Amino acid sequence: MLGGAFREWSRPFPEWSRPFPTVPNPISQNHSSFIIQKFTMNMNFTEQRTQLITTGQKMYQRELVVATEGNLSLRLDEARILATPSGLCKGEMALSDPVVIDLQGNHLEGERRASSEILMHLEVYRQRPEVRAVVHAHPPSCIALMLAGKGLDRPILAESVILLGKIPTAPYARPSTPEVAASIRPFIRQTDCLLLDHHGSLTAGASLSEAYHKLELMEQVAKSYLAALQLGPVRELDPEEVEKLNFMRENTYGIKWPVIPF
Ligand SMILES: [Zn+2]
Numbered sequence: 001m002l003g004g005a006f007r008e009w010s011r012p013f014p015e016w017s018r019p020f021p022t023v024p025n026p027i028s029q030n031h032s033s034f035i036i037q038k039f040t041m042n043m044n045f046t047e048q049r050t051q052l053i054t055t056g057q058k059m060y061q062r063e064l065v066v067a068t069e070g071n072l073s074l075r076l077d078e079a080r081i082l083a084t085p086s087g088l089c090k091g092e093m094a095l096s097d098p099v100v101i102d103l104q105g106n107h108l109e110g111e112r113r114a115s116s117e118i119l120m121h122l123e124v125y126r127q128r129p130e131v132r133a134v135v136h137a138h139p140p141s142c143i144a145l146m147l148a149g150k151g152l153d154r155p156i157l158a159e160s161v162i163l164l165g166k167i168p169t170a171p172y173a174r175p176s177t178p179e180v181a182a183s184i185r186p187f188i189r190q191t192d193c194l195l196l197d198h199h200g201s202l203t204a205g206a207s208l209s210e211a212y213h214k215l216e217l218m219e220q221v222a223k224s225y226l227a228a229l230q231l232g233p234v235r236e237l238d239p240e241e242v243e244k245l246n247f248m249r250e251n252t253y254g255i256k257w258p259v260i261p262f
Contacts, residue, residue: 046095048074048082051208053093055135056084058212060091064137064219070200071115074133074208075125079103083121085112116176123181124204127188133208135215138200141222146195150229152222155237155262160221161245164193165259167218172197192257193218205257 052072059065059072070090073083082098084090099110105122107113121134145151152160152167168187173179173196184202187194192204193214201218205211228234237245246261 045076045082048076049095049098052082052084052098053095055208055212056090056093059135059137059215060089062216062219064139064215065090066138070135070137071117071121072133072135072208072212073118073121075131076100080108081118081121081125083114083118085110086115088112117180119176119178120180120184120202123184124188124202127185128204130206131192131204132206133204133211135203135208135211136200137203137215139215139219139222141219141226142195142201143199144226145222146197150225151195152218152225154225154234155242155245156225156228156234157221158237158241158245160217161237161242161262162249162253163255163259164214164217164221165191165249166262167191167193167195168260169195169197170202172199175199190258191260210257 052074056070056072059070064070068087068089071084072090073081076082079102081101081103083101084093085097085099088097097110097112099112099114100108101114101118101122102108103122103125105114105118117136120136124131124134142152146169151169152164153169155161155166168191170183170187173183180196180199183196184194188202188204192211194202196202201215203211203214203218205214225234242262249255249259249261
Protein backbone atom coordinates (compact mmCIF):
# COMPACT_ATOMS: atom_id res chain seq x y z
CA MET A 1 0.00 0.00 0.00
CA LEU A 2 1.09 3.55 -0.56
CA GLY A 3 2.29 5.27 2.58
CA GLY A 4 1.98 8.63 4.26
CA ALA A 5 3.68 10.54 1.47
CA PHE A 6 0.97 9.51 -0.98
CA ARG A 7 -1.84 10.35 1.43
CA GLU A 8 -0.29 13.76 1.86
CA TRP A 9 -0.10 14.30 -1.91
CA SER A 10 -3.56 12.99 -2.65
CA ARG A 11 -5.19 15.56 -0.39
CA PRO A 12 -6.27 18.80 -2.02
CA PHE A 13 -3.41 21.17 -1.24
CA PRO A 14 -4.54 24.11 0.88
CA GLU A 15 -2.03 26.39 -0.87
CA TRP A 16 -3.38 25.31 -4.25
CA SER A 17 -7.04 25.79 -3.41
CA ARG A 18 -6.32 29.27 -2.07
CA PRO A 19 -6.68 32.03 -4.69
CA PHE A 20 -3.62 34.03 -5.63
CA PRO A 21 -3.28 37.04 -3.31
CA THR A 22 -4.15 40.14 -5.27
CA VAL A 23 -3.10 43.69 -4.53
CA PRO A 24 -6.27 45.54 -3.50
CA ASN A 25 -7.14 48.83 -5.14
CA PRO A 26 -8.04 51.26 -2.31
CA ILE A 27 -10.10 53.41 -4.67
CA SER A 28 -12.46 50.62 -5.66
CA GLN A 29 -12.82 48.97 -2.24
CA ASN A 30 -13.95 50.13 1.15
CA HIS A 31 -11.32 50.71 3.82
CA SER A 32 -12.06 47.70 6.07
CA SER A 33 -11.93 45.29 3.14
CA PHE A 34 -8.58 46.78 2.16
CA ILE A 35 -7.19 46.25 5.70
CA ILE A 36 -8.44 42.63 5.81
CA GLN A 37 -6.97 41.77 2.41
CA LYS A 38 -3.65 43.46 3.21
CA PHE A 39 -3.45 41.54 6.50
CA THR A 40 -4.28 38.21 4.78
CA MET A 41 -1.69 38.88 2.10
CA ASN A 42 1.01 39.62 4.71
CA MET A 43 0.07 36.50 6.69
CA ASN A 44 0.39 34.38 3.56
CA PHE A 45 3.69 36.00 2.70
CA THR A 46 5.12 35.18 6.15
CA GLU A 47 3.79 31.61 5.90
CA GLN A 48 5.41 31.23 2.49
CA ARG A 49 8.77 32.49 3.77
CA THR A 50 8.50 30.11 6.72
CA GLN A 51 7.75 27.19 4.38
CA LEU A 52 10.80 28.01 2.27
CA ILE A 53 13.02 28.09 5.35
CA THR A 54 11.71 24.92 7.02
CA THR A 55 11.92 22.98 3.74
CA GLY A 56 15.51 24.20 3.29
CA GLN A 57 16.28 22.96 6.80
CA LYS A 58 14.83 19.51 6.02
CA MET A 59 16.90 19.29 2.82
CA TYR A 60 20.05 20.17 4.75
CA GLN A 61 19.30 17.80 7.64
CA ARG A 62 18.69 14.92 5.23
CA GLU A 63 21.92 15.77 3.37
CA LEU A 64 20.12 16.37 0.10
CA VAL A 65 22.27 19.53 -0.01
CA VAL A 66 25.39 20.57 1.92
CA ALA A 67 27.19 23.89 2.47
CA THR A 68 25.45 26.48 0.24
CA GLU A 69 24.18 23.98 -2.35
CA GLY A 70 20.66 23.85 -3.77
CA ASN A 71 17.82 26.30 -4.06
CA LEU A 72 14.07 26.46 -3.52
CA SER A 73 11.35 28.72 -4.82
CA LEU A 74 7.60 29.15 -4.74
CA ARG A 75 5.14 31.13 -6.81
CA LEU A 76 3.57 34.03 -4.91
CA ASP A 77 1.20 35.05 -7.72
CA GLU A 78 1.06 35.19 -11.51
CA ALA A 79 4.14 37.41 -11.75
CA ARG A 80 6.25 36.96 -8.61
CA ILE A 81 8.48 34.20 -7.24
CA LEU A 82 9.86 33.87 -3.70
CA ALA A 83 13.34 32.29 -3.89
CA THR A 84 16.29 31.37 -1.71
CA PRO A 85 19.23 33.75 -2.08
CA SER A 86 22.66 32.83 -3.36
CA GLY A 87 25.54 31.89 -1.08
CA LEU A 88 23.54 30.85 1.99
CA CYS A 89 23.34 27.45 3.69
CA LYS A 90 19.77 26.13 3.32
CA GLY A 91 19.89 24.91 6.91
CA GLU A 92 20.59 28.38 8.31
CA MET A 93 18.25 30.81 6.55
CA ALA A 94 16.38 33.57 8.39
CA LEU A 95 12.88 34.86 7.55
CA SER A 96 14.38 37.99 5.97
CA ASP A 97 16.73 36.07 3.63
CA PRO A 98 14.41 34.95 0.77
CA VAL A 99 14.09 37.35 -2.14
CA VAL A 100 11.24 38.21 -4.50
CA ILE A 101 11.89 38.20 -8.25
CA ASP A 102 9.73 38.31 -11.37
CA LEU A 103 9.47 35.59 -14.02
CA GLN A 104 12.33 37.18 -15.97
CA GLY A 105 14.59 37.02 -12.91
CA ASN A 106 14.48 40.76 -12.14
CA HIS A 107 15.02 41.58 -8.47
CA LEU A 108 11.90 43.02 -6.78
CA GLU A 109 12.40 42.68 -3.02
CA GLY A 110 14.97 41.63 -0.44
CA GLU A 111 18.46 42.62 0.60
CA ARG A 112 20.14 39.60 -0.94
CA ARG A 113 20.31 38.40 -4.54
CA ALA A 114 18.60 35.31 -5.95
CA SER A 115 20.81 32.35 -6.81
CA SER A 116 22.02 32.28 -10.42
CA GLU A 117 20.57 28.74 -10.56
CA ILE A 118 17.12 30.31 -10.30
CA LEU A 119 17.10 30.45 -14.12
CA MET A 120 16.03 26.80 -14.27
CA HIS A 121 13.22 27.43 -11.76
CA LEU A 122 11.96 30.28 -13.94
CA GLU A 123 11.98 27.99 -16.96
CA VAL A 124 9.67 25.60 -15.06
CA TYR A 125 7.29 28.39 -14.01
CA ARG A 126 7.13 29.74 -17.57
CA GLN A 127 6.47 26.30 -19.08
CA ARG A 128 4.07 25.08 -16.39
CA PRO A 129 1.59 27.70 -15.12
CA GLU A 130 0.12 25.24 -12.60
CA VAL A 131 3.45 24.62 -10.83
CA ARG A 132 3.67 26.43 -7.50
CA ALA A 133 7.09 25.34 -6.23
CA VAL A 134 10.47 24.13 -7.50
CA VAL A 135 13.28 22.45 -5.56
CA HIS A 136 16.84 21.94 -6.81
CA ALA A 137 19.13 19.66 -4.79
CA HIS A 138 22.25 17.51 -5.03
CA PRO A 139 20.92 14.15 -3.69
CA PRO A 140 23.98 11.87 -3.35
CA SER A 141 22.46 8.48 -4.26
CA CYS A 142 20.67 9.91 -7.30
CA ILE A 143 23.94 11.51 -8.38
CA ALA A 144 25.93 8.29 -7.84
CA LEU A 145 23.54 6.35 -10.10
CA MET A 146 23.58 9.08 -12.73
CA LEU A 147 27.39 9.23 -12.77
CA ALA A 148 27.51 5.46 -13.26
CA GLY A 149 25.13 5.81 -16.20
CA LYS A 150 22.26 4.08 -14.38
CA GLY A 151 19.76 6.86 -13.71
CA LEU A 152 16.23 6.30 -12.39
CA ASP A 153 14.66 4.98 -15.55
CA ARG A 154 13.93 1.36 -14.67
CA PRO A 155 10.65 0.01 -13.20
CA ILE A 156 11.99 -1.50 -9.98
CA LEU A 157 9.63 -0.32 -7.20
CA ALA A 158 5.84 -0.32 -7.49
CA GLU A 159 5.21 2.96 -5.67
CA SER A 160 7.78 4.89 -7.66
CA VAL A 161 6.30 3.53 -10.92
CA ILE A 162 2.98 5.05 -9.82
CA LEU A 163 4.15 8.29 -8.20
CA LEU A 164 7.26 9.26 -10.17
CA GLY A 165 7.30 7.19 -13.36
CA LYS A 166 10.42 7.19 -15.51
CA ILE A 167 12.79 9.96 -14.45
CA PRO A 168 14.81 11.36 -17.35
CA THR A 169 18.32 12.81 -17.05
CA ALA A 170 18.64 16.22 -18.69
CA PRO A 171 21.88 16.60 -20.66
CA TYR A 172 24.83 18.29 -19.01
CA ALA A 173 24.73 22.07 -18.86
CA ARG A 174 27.14 24.29 -17.01
CA PRO A 175 25.53 25.34 -13.68
CA SER A 176 24.30 28.91 -13.36
CA THR A 177 24.20 29.51 -17.14
CA PRO A 178 21.14 29.83 -19.42
CA GLU A 179 22.19 26.42 -20.82
CA VAL A 180 20.62 24.76 -17.74
CA ALA A 181 17.18 26.19 -18.56
CA ALA A 182 17.60 25.01 -22.18
CA SER A 183 18.63 21.51 -21.00
CA ILE A 184 15.44 20.94 -18.98
CA ARG A 185 13.08 22.46 -21.59
CA PRO A 186 12.40 19.22 -23.54
CA PHE A 187 11.39 17.36 -20.35
CA ILE A 188 9.69 19.67 -17.90
CA ARG A 189 6.23 19.56 -19.46
CA GLN A 190 6.27 15.75 -19.30
CA THR A 191 7.39 15.23 -15.70
CA ASP A 192 7.90 16.93 -12.33
CA CYS A 193 11.12 15.01 -11.59
CA LEU A 194 14.44 15.34 -13.38
CA LEU A 195 18.07 14.41 -12.88
CA LEU A 196 20.58 16.96 -14.18
CA ASP A 197 23.65 15.27 -15.66
CA HIS A 198 26.85 15.75 -13.60
CA HIS A 199 24.91 18.07 -11.30
CA GLY A 200 21.80 17.13 -9.28
CA SER A 201 18.02 17.02 -9.31
CA LEU A 202 15.04 19.23 -10.03
CA THR A 203 11.50 18.60 -8.74
CA ALA A 204 8.33 20.62 -9.13
CA GLY A 205 4.91 20.50 -7.52
CA ALA A 206 1.59 22.13 -6.75
CA SER A 207 3.08 23.06 -3.35
CA LEU A 208 6.52 23.23 -1.77
CA SER A 209 5.86 20.10 0.31
CA GLU A 210 4.85 18.19 -2.83
CA ALA A 211 8.02 19.24 -4.72
CA TYR A 212 10.13 18.37 -1.66
CA HIS A 213 8.46 14.96 -1.15
CA LYS A 214 9.21 14.04 -4.76
CA LEU A 215 12.88 14.80 -4.08
CA GLU A 216 12.84 12.66 -0.90
CA LEU A 217 11.19 9.79 -2.72
CA MET A 218 13.63 9.97 -5.65
CA GLU A 219 16.57 9.78 -3.25
CA GLN A 220 15.00 6.89 -1.33
CA VAL A 221 14.45 4.90 -4.55
CA ALA A 222 18.03 5.68 -5.60
CA LYS A 223 19.37 4.45 -2.23
CA SER A 224 17.55 1.11 -2.58
CA TYR A 225 18.63 0.75 -6.21
CA LEU A 226 22.25 1.52 -5.32
CA ALA A 227 22.21 -1.05 -2.49
CA ALA A 228 20.61 -3.71 -4.73
CA LEU A 229 23.18 -3.13 -7.49
CA GLN A 230 25.94 -4.03 -5.03
CA LEU A 231 24.31 -7.39 -4.31
CA GLY A 232 23.82 -8.52 -7.88
CA PRO A 233 21.58 -8.02 -10.93
CA VAL A 234 18.50 -5.93 -10.14
CA ARG A 235 15.13 -7.46 -10.98
CA GLU A 236 12.60 -5.22 -12.78
CA LEU A 237 8.84 -5.42 -12.42
CA ASP A 238 7.08 -7.51 -15.02
CA PRO A 239 5.86 -5.34 -17.99
CA GLU A 240 2.25 -6.48 -17.46
CA GLU A 241 2.41 -5.39 -13.84
CA VAL A 242 3.92 -2.04 -14.90
CA GLU A 243 0.92 -1.58 -17.23
CA LYS A 244 -1.46 -2.17 -14.31
CA LEU A 245 0.44 0.28 -12.11
CA ASN A 246 0.32 2.86 -14.91
CA PHE A 247 -3.44 2.39 -15.09
CA MET A 248 -3.80 2.77 -11.32
CA ARG A 249 -1.90 6.09 -11.29
CA GLU A 250 -4.84 8.16 -12.47
CA ASN A 251 -7.74 5.78 -12.09
CA THR A 252 -7.17 4.57 -8.54
CA TYR A 253 -4.90 7.17 -6.98
CA GLY A 254 -5.96 10.29 -8.85
CA ILE A 255 -2.40 11.51 -9.51
CA LYS A 256 -2.69 14.73 -11.49
CA TRP A 257 0.94 15.70 -12.03
CA PRO A 258 2.63 14.69 -15.29
CA VAL A 259 4.50 11.37 -15.22
CA ILE A 260 6.48 9.64 -17.99
CA PRO A 261 5.17 6.06 -17.88
CA PHE A 262 7.51 3.07 -18.19
ZN1 LIG B 1 23.14 22.90 -8.26
